[in-house]
Structure formats: structure tokens, C-alpha cells
Amino acid sequence: MHPLVDSVVVSPFQTNCYIVGCQETKEGIIIDPGDEPERILAVVNFHRLKIVAIVATHGHLDHVLAVKAVKEATGAPFLLPKLDLPIARSAHIQARFYNWLAEPVPDPDGFLEEGQTLSVGNLSFQVLELPGHTPGHIALFRADGKGKGCLFSGDVLFAGSVGRTDLPGGNWEVLQNSLRRLMSLPDETIVYPGHGRKTTIGEERRYNPFVPR
Numbered sequence: 215m216h217p218l219v220d221s222v223v224v225s226p227f228q229t230n231c232y233i234v235g236c237q238e239t240k241e242g243i244i245i246d247p248g249d250e251p252e253r254i255l256a257v258v259n260f261h262r263l264k265i266v267a268i269v270a271t272h273g274h275l276d277h278v279l280a281v282k283a284v285k286e287a288t289g290a291p292f293l294l295p296k297l298d299l300p301i302a303r304s305a306h307i308q309a310r311f312y313n314w315l316a317e318p319v320p321d322p323d324g325f326l327e328e329g330q331t332l333s334v335g336n337l338s339f340q341v342l343e344l345p346g347h348t349p350g351h352i353a354l355f356r357a358d359g360k361g362k363g364c365l366f367s368g369d370v371l372f373a374g375s376v377g378r379t380d381l382p383g384g385n386w387e388v389l390q391n392s393l394r395r396l397m398s399l400p401d402e403t404i405v406y407p408g409h410g411r412k413t414t415i416g417e418e419r420r421y422n423p424f425v426p427r
């Protein structure tokens with residue numbers, strides 16, 4: 215069965231926080247809780263999900279600054295790619311430059327790395343390491359033999375655009391390699407990006423001018 219996918223747009227950066235659940239077991243995860251924890255938790259409660267993990271695709275402030283609050287509310291472990299730990303640790307300091315008052319992000323309970331499988335009820339997601347926007351950036355991919363697979367792409371791939379590489383730790387060449395890898399996924403894969411509307415791999419392969427071919 216397809217996963218339940220809902221989202222809330224949070225923070226001054228309009229970040230997509232995704233709430234993803236197994237429709238059979240009602241277990242779920244929260245991806246990129248960047249801000250406004252009470253709105254995120256309202257969606258979790260609406261779907262009556264038991265949150266089993268809080269995942270950050272990368273350490274940028276607009277993807278992690280509500281981790282503390284959603285962790286306190288759900289008791290779920292926080293998972294982050296290891297190489298982005300320094301970025302996450304300084305997120306609350308970065309926030310001051312935007313007059314955004316936030317508490318420090320708790321250190322992760324576990325790390326996400328290439329080759330891992332994240333189980334959510336009867337669903338399983340593959341962890342893909344896709345550096346370039348940040349050194350440790352990961353995405354979650356779920357293959358679906360019968361229908362459409364899905365990808366939570368964070369800030370690597372957007373509808374019509376790609377992640378910026380001008381922030382510390384960003385690298386355009388490295389990002390291009392990560393995008394090349396994503397373009398090997400099936401065309402019908404639904405892409406849920408960190409910002410903006412959802413898209414598909416096929417649409418981005420055809421129309422996104424920043425994607426290598």
C-alpha cells in the first residue's frame with residue numbers, strides 16, 4: 215500500500231515538513247521539522263500516527279529547529295546524517311541572523327548513512343547519500359514494484375531547480391553527481407522536495423535546466 219504523505223510548510227524559509235506513515239500499522243516518521251512544531255504535531259495527531267523516527271535530510275536550520283519540540287512530544291529518536299552534525303549544532307546560532315529565536319537542536323540518537331533501510335511499519339525506505347548542498351545530505355527513497363516509488367529529496371532536487379551550493383560545505387560538482395544518481399531512478403518516481411511543489415523524476419529529467427543529462 216502507498217504511504218500516507220502529508221506536509222506542513224514551516225519557517226520563514228517555507229520548508230516542507232513531511233509526515234509520512236504506514237496506512238496499515240499507523241506508524242510514521244516526521245521529515246525535516248524546521249519550525250512550528252505545534253502545526254506539525256497537529257497533523258500527526260489528525261492521522262493518529264505513532265511517530266517512530268524524526269529524520270533530518272540535512273542540518274540546515276530550516277530543517278531541524280523544531281526537532282527538540284517534536285522529540286519531546288513524541289519520544290521518537292532523532293536521526294541525522296553524521297557529516298551534517300556541525301551544521302545542526304550551530305543551527306540555533308545561524309537563526310539569530312534572521313531574528314529567529316530557537317533553542318539548540320538535540321544531538322541525534324542515531325546517524326543516517328548510505329545503504330541503511332529505515333522501516334516505518336510495513337514500509338521501508340532506502341537511505342541515499344546525496345552530498346553537494348551540504349556534505350552529509352541524505353534522501354529517503356521507497357521503490358514500489360507495482361506503482362509509483364517516492365523520494366524525499368530534501369534540498370537536492372526541486373521542481374525546476376536544484377539545491378544551492380554557495381553555503382558553507384556546498385559543492386556544485388558534488389551536487390551534479392548526486393543529481394546524476396537521482397536521474398537513474400524510474401521516471402514515475404514522485405519527488406517530495408524540501409521546498410516547493412512535488413514533482414516526478416521524469417518531469418525533472420525533461421524540464422529541469424540544472425539537472426545533468
Ligand SMILES: [Zn+2]
Nearest residue numbers: 272274347369
Ligand atoms: Zn538546506
